[in-house]
Amino acid sequence: QMLPQFTQQIMCEQSLEEEGCHRDAAWIESAQCTKYSVTVYGLLEDGIPATCFIFQGGFQFPHFYCSYEVLAELGLPTVHHSQVDQLTTGPSLLQLLNTSTHHWQGIHQDHMIVVCGGDVLFLKHTHVTDCHELDDLLLSLSPRATGSTQLNMCTHLASDHAAVR
Numbered sequence: 001q002m003l004p005q006f007t008q009q010i011m012c013e014q015s016l017e018e019e020g021c022h023r024d025a026a027w028i029e030s031a032q033c034t035k036y037s038v039t040v041y042g043l044l045e046d047g048i049p050a051t052c053f054i055f056q057g058g059f060q061f062p063h064f065y066c067s068y069e070v071l072a073e074l075g076l077p078t079v080h081h082s083q084v085d086q087l088t089t090g091p092s093l094l095q096l097l098n099t100s101t102h103h104w105q106g107i108h109q110d111h112m113i114v115v116c117g118g119d120v121l122f123l124k125h126t127h128v129t130d131c132h133e134l135d136d137l138l139l140s141l142s143p144r145a146t147g148s149t150q151l152n153m154c155t156h157l158a159s160d161h162a163a164v165r
Contacts, residue, residue: 036061042074043124066111097122
């Protein structure tokens with residue numbers, strides 16, 4: 001038979017360990033949210049800059065759905081969940097930019113996109129023809145543009161070596 005003071009000590013240690021586990025789980029979940037964020041630009045009108053929203057939750061990585069909530073947040077046309085039968089029978093009012101081919105592709109609400117961490121998606125209403133500053137935005141987000149600003153210790157080694165001499 002254990003004395004009450006020892007059982008109380010064991011209970012305290014177990015509760016502290018459980019709190020630590022909850023804190024660690026919350027930290028891991030927060031790290032996953034920042035790691036698996038998706039930036040979505042929505043083009044609503046001709047000649048008007050895109051609206052932008054960063055989504056960190058509400059999807060199971062790597063599957064990002066263009067759900068009612070996502071489209072409503074961007075102000076794009078949506079069909080409420082109560083009218084689900086209109087999702088696939090009606091004409092598509094949305095287009096997704098294929099960044100590798102630079103062509104717009106029609107999609108329906110609840111379309112699933114496989115994303116990588118930090119991906120950027122471009123959605124627009126089908127009637128939008130003048131995508132204001134889209135070329136500048138694509139250029140600023142291209143790997144060549146971002147790659148030139150990142151530090152690379154292998155670049156200019158010959159000139160650095162010559163400068164040290």
